[in-house]
Amino acid sequence: MEKRKFLRNYCFSCLVIFFSMVGDTHAGSASEIDIKVSAAIKRFADEVDSGQAFLNAAKGLLVFPNVIKAGFGIGGEYGEGALLIGGKTVDYYNTAAASIGFQIGAQTKTIILVFLEDEAVKKFRASDGWEVGVDGAVALIQIGAGGSIDTSNVTDPIVGFVLSNKGLMYNLTLEGSKMSKIKK
Numbered sequence: 001m002e003k004r005k006f007l008r009n010y011c012f013s014c015l016v017i018f019f020s021m022v023g024d025t026h027a028g029s030a031s032e033i034d035i036k037v038s039a040a041i042k043r044f045a046d047e048v049d050s051g052q053a054f055l056n057a058a059k060g061l062l063v064f065p066n067v068i069k070a071g072f073g074i075g076g077e078y079g080e081g082a083l084l085i086g087g088k089t090v091d092y093y094n095t096a097a098a099s100i101g102f103q104i105g106a107q108t109k110t111i112i113l114v115f116l117e118d119e120a121v122k123k124f125r126a127s128d129g130w131e132v133g134v135d136g137a138v139a140l141i142q143i144g145a146g147g148s149i150d151t152s153n154v155t156d157p158i159v160g161f162v163l164s165n166k167g168l169m170y171n172l173t174l175e176g177s178k179m180s181k182i183k184k
Helices: 004-026 030-047 049-059 116-127
Strands: 061-086 086-116 158-164 178-180
Touching: 030 049, 030 061, 030 086, 030 158, 049 086, 049 158, 061 116, 086 116
Parallel strands: none
Antiparallel strands: 061 086, 086 158, 086 178
16 A cells, blocks of 8 residues: 555655746747747758758648656656748647656657648648557668768658757657647
8 A cells, every 4th residue: 555655655756847847838829839940940951961951842841849757667758849831831740759667767759740741731730639650650860971961862741850949869769649630
């Protein structure tokens, strides 16, 4: 009985910490999200070699400028962003994921999904809670030799990039992340 009570209190404490941090990712208004999305796109184009080539080829961009991931045994992440088509915001979304396992700490990251095919954008927009790995695959791009990205070998309809405050991150997964439309 004591062990169960400890576990319940532990899980509750973890979730309280996580959701108190999630409040920081709630942008509050459409204009605030748009400003943060624009800054994230500019940063991506400036810092990632060949990043502008992906932006130019995009049929749609889904940008989450401030996703907070936190965990202490049980973890989760949350962020809000926008879907842009033709450089204009068409919808707002949130992303959320949960995980269990050895994890301690918190980090902030930017997630950018580049839709390279019109059909991929159409399927994404038609979904009600789109989950990476279930409703569609996202190819995460890693940095190649010399710090550049080889755009010529990308054949996937959706390409993902994850940036930390130190730049493009690699060896990550978005598997299990769920993206849902929100009203702003």
